[in-house]
Amino acid sequence: MTLAPLLDAAPAVPLHAFAAMAAFVLGVVQFAAPKGTLPHRTVGWIWVVLMAIVASSSFWIHQIRLVGPFSPIHLLSIFTLAMLPLAVWRARTHRVADHRRIMIFTFAGALVIAGLFTLLPGRIMHHVIFGS
Numbered sequence: 001m002t003l004a005p006l007l008d009a010a011p012a013v014p015l016h017a018f019a020a021m022a023a024f025v026l027g028v029v030q031f032a033a034p035k036g037t038l039p040h041r042t043v044g045w046i047w048v049v050l051m052a053i054v055a056s057s058s059f060w061i062h063q064i065r066l067v068g069p070f071s072p073i074h075l076l077s078i079f080t081l082a083m084l085p086l087a088v089w090r091a092r093t094h095r096v097a098d099h100r101r102i103m104i105f106t107f108a109g110a111l112v113i114a115g116l117f118t119l120l121p122g123r124i125m126h127h128v129i130f131g132s
Contacts, residue, residue, distance in 0.1 A: 005127040012060035013124060019057065020111060023050040027107045044091075048084050051110065055080040063123075073114060080110045
């Protein structure tokens, strides 16, 4: 394992990757920790900011070009940027089941599933984890 391919990439790539890794770790912490507490809300806000960074930074990553400089993964970024404020609003209006569902879906789709695709051969994270 080496961070060299990640650190040698365009600036948006390491920003995107490190924010995603931090969001993944904080997301796991959120799932395991008690809900509705001040720490849950604080870590939750940090997670939302990290996810906004992950989604926003993706628009400067153009390794897969299917429609101009964009790929279908950018649709997930748009979806994530729409779902984050909705999830926060659901929590603030005490619609906890909706909040939980949106956050779990966002974590699973935008971090776990999308993250697994970054491990495909030829992708930067594949080189980071498995070498050249």
